[in-house]
Amino acid sequence: MPSEVIVGSPPFEALPNPGTTAIASPGSAALPAKDDRTLIERAQAGDRSAFELLVQRYDRQVLRLALNVLGSAEDARDVYQEAFLKIYRNLHRFRFECAFYTWIYRIVTNICLDHLRRRHSHPEEQPPLLRAASFEENRDGDFFDRQQGSGAHSDPERQVLGHEIGRRVEAALQSLSPRERMVFEMRHYQGMKLRAIGEALGTTEETVKNSLFRATRKLRTQLEGLR
Amino acid sequence: MVEELYCSNFEDRAILYAAGELIDEDCAAVEVHAQQCANCAALLSREISLRKALAARVQPADTLDHSELLLAHCRSELFEALDDAAGRPQRAWRSLLTPWRWLGAFRHAFVFHPGWSAATLILVGALAGTAAREWYRQITLPVPGNPVITVSAPAPITQQELETIDRDGIRLEPQSGSPAPRVELQVRSPQPRVVQGTPDDAEIRRVLTYVIGHGGQFDDSVRLGSIDALRPVADDPQVRAAMSDALRHDPNPAVRLRAIEALRGVGSAPDVQSAILGALSDDDNSGVRIQALNTVIERMRRREFPRVPPDNRAVSILRDRMRNDSNSYIRSRSADALGQLASMDEDSVPAGGRHP
Numbered sequence: 001m002p003s004e005v006i007v008g009s010p011p012f013e014a015l016p017n018p019g020t021t022a023i024a025s026p027g028s029a030a031l032p033a034k035d036d037r038t039l040i041e042r043a044q045a046g047d048r049s050a051f052e053l054l055v056q057r058y059d060r061q062v063l064r065l066a067l068n069v070l071g072s073a074e075d076a077r078d079v080y081q082e083a084f085l086k087i088y089r090n091l092h093r094f095r096f097e098c099a100f101y102t103w104i105y106r107i108v109t110n111i112c113l114d115h116l117r118r119r120h121s122h123p124e125e126q127p128p129l130l131r132a133a134s135f136e137e138n139r140d141g142d143f144f145d146r147q148q149g150s151g152a153h154s155d156p157e158r159q160v161l162g163h164e165i166g167r168r169v170e171a172a173l174q175s176l177s178p179r180e181r182m183v184f185e186m187r188h189y190q191g192m193k194l195r196a197i198g199e200a201l202g203t204t205e206e207t208v209k210n211s212l213f214r215a216t217r218k219l220r221t222q223l224e225g226l227r
Numbered sequence: 228m229v230e231e232l233y234c235s236n237f238e239d240r241a242i243l244y245a246a247g248e249l250i251d252e253d254c255a256a257v258e259v260h261a262q263q264c265a266n267c268a269a270l271l272s273r274e275i276s277l278r279k280a281l282a283a284r285v286q287p288a289d290t291l292d293h294s295e296l297l298l299a300h301c302r303s304e305l306f307e308a309l310d311d312a313a314g315r316p317q318r319a320w321r322s323l324l325t326p327w328r329w330l331g332a333f334r335h336a337f338v339f340h341p342g343w344s345a346a347t348l349i350l351v352g353a354l355a356g357t358a359a360r361e362w363y364r365q366i367t368l369p370v371p372g373n374p375v376i377t378v379s380a381p382a383p384i385t386q387q388e389l390e391t392i393d394r395d396g397i398r399l400e401p402q403s404g405s406p407a408p409r410v411e412l413q414v415r416s417p418q419p420r421v422v423q424g425t426p427d428d429a430e431i432r433r434v435l436t437y438v439i440g441h442g443g444q445f446d447d448s449v450r451l452g453s454i455d456a457l458r459p460v461a462d463d464p465q466v467r468a469a470m471s472d473a474l475r476h477d478p479n480p481a482v483r484l485r486a487i488e489a490l491r492g493v494g495s496a497p498d499v500q501s502a503i504l505g506a507l508s509d510d511d512n513s514g515v516r517i518q519a520l521n522t523v524i525e526r527m528r529r530r531e532f533p534r535v536p537p538d539n540r541a542v543s544i545l546r547d548r549m550r551n552d553s554n555s556y557i558r559s560r561s562a563d564a565l566g567q568l569a570s571m572d573e574d575s576v577p578a579g580g581r582h583p
């Protein structure tokens with residue numbers, strides 16, 4: 001039965017994020033482990049529909065990670081397929097010693113890292129990079145100075161500048177090593193904590209932290225050079 | 228524990244500060260140090276600016292799979308690969324473990340032993356009667372020792388209140404230990420109040436179904452969140468109808484896709500069948516059509532759609548998609564599905580053959 005908690009002045013200010021009405025997606029880590037457990041046990045016993053439900057619960061996040069890291073729909077599709085087939089074949093080995101999403105991420109990140117490493121060793125197979133434009137080359141001031149107060153969408157010049165920033169950030173991200181790229185993606189765009197990233201990558205929080213430091217310094221250097 | 232902070236170790240701390248990885252005490256220490264040292268303040272400011280620039284980047288996932296078409300393709304390919312991996316011999320072996328197989332064996336045994344049949348029927352009847360009586364007692368009587376209590380509900384949400392809830396007036400929060408999120412509604416008219424509950428509550432369910440059906444009043448994320456929230460209670464007729472309606476009319480393909488997913492596990496109600504077939508036949512987004520196609524095939528395999536021509540809408544839509552769909556995947560998958568269904572029909576024809 002619904003409960004009525006406040007009668008009186010509008011309590012909109014009490015909400016932490018009034019604009020963000022989003023619920024955790026089925027793929028998010030916030031889902032209850034107990035519910036997962038039932039599905040996993042059913043899937044381990046051979047229930048195909050339970051496995052499909054698990055796939056639908058996590059595959060959005062998996063595909064998103066692959067698309068963001070690899071920047072190519074074809075590669076992301078390969079990663080998706082390979083990852084979930086691997087999960088299906090090895091599901092009987094999952095012993096609930098860690099969260100299911102951590103186990104999935106471990107498999108997915110390994111496959112993504114393989115793809116990235118292959119690209120690093122065969123740069124000719126790399127998909128076309130976003131063009132690093134020269135739009136800002138003659139402008140005054142430092143790149144970071146121009147970030148102050150940016151974000152308005154009303155001004156066409158600002159919009160062009162926003163695309164420009166996007167291109168430069170994209171190009172800078174390409175300069176990271178596969179592991180740094182992965183750590184950076186998982187921290188900044190997937191919102192994972194360093195500890196969870198460590199678990200997914202099979203390493204310590206301290207090592208992940210060092211990767212994040214190196215990645216941030218590289219990015220800063222790359223973006224500082226653009227004036 | 229808060230570590231000592233100097234200019235020499237400030238950079239790493241500033242990176243963690245901007246990444247949101249520091250506890251409150253460490254954040255305060257960083258801020259205090261930055262106030263005292265101009266160089267470190269500049270460094271911190273640059274870290275925060277870098278973070279802003281990275282946040283402003285449009286993520287490739289948003290541009291490469293905006294309408295989740297790729298996701299639908301990936302799922303189709305995966306489920307097809309799993310079908311291939313399952314293999315027929317394994318399925319035949321597994322069928323030994325199914326109850327129908329054993330029931331079939333008993334049925335043949337009883338034909339030759341009418342006495343056993345009668346005794347078994349009496350025994351089953353007696354057991355069922357006892358169990359049903361006990362179950363009825365449990366659901367109708369209060370537990371001894373616990374008083375019967377009456378709970379008064381808050382005033383129901385009126386139509387006027389529903390129409391004046393805006394996008395910021397609804398919040399869905401995941402709850403630990405339960406698949407259903409907690410829903411908070413902020414009603415402003417005629418009198419401000421907050422109503423909280425879960426989708427198990429009829430009033431909350433009514434609001435969420437209203438949200439799904441009103442694309443103009445609520446934005447995409449709220450509608451997507453509402454569908455996810457209602458998924459555990461998708462069997463409810465009101466919810467089912469709202470989701471079928473969203474599948475037919477929502478302007479956003481991602482919402483329609485999510486509605487199909489939610490309806491996937493729902494039983495074979497005619498309105499749901501009709502909405503899914505309608506999506507396969509008429510939706511202009513191929514991702515939605517792919518998901519509808521997969522759902523139709525799955526349901527046909529489970530014999531939830533009648534498959535006997537000529538009055539079979541599902542088969543005729545599959546034929547139409549096989550010939551006319553603009554998407555090659557849908558054309559080939561429809562053809563495969565029709566072939567598989569034909570072979571299943573042949574398998575299910577009893578000895579003696581079909582009718583002419």
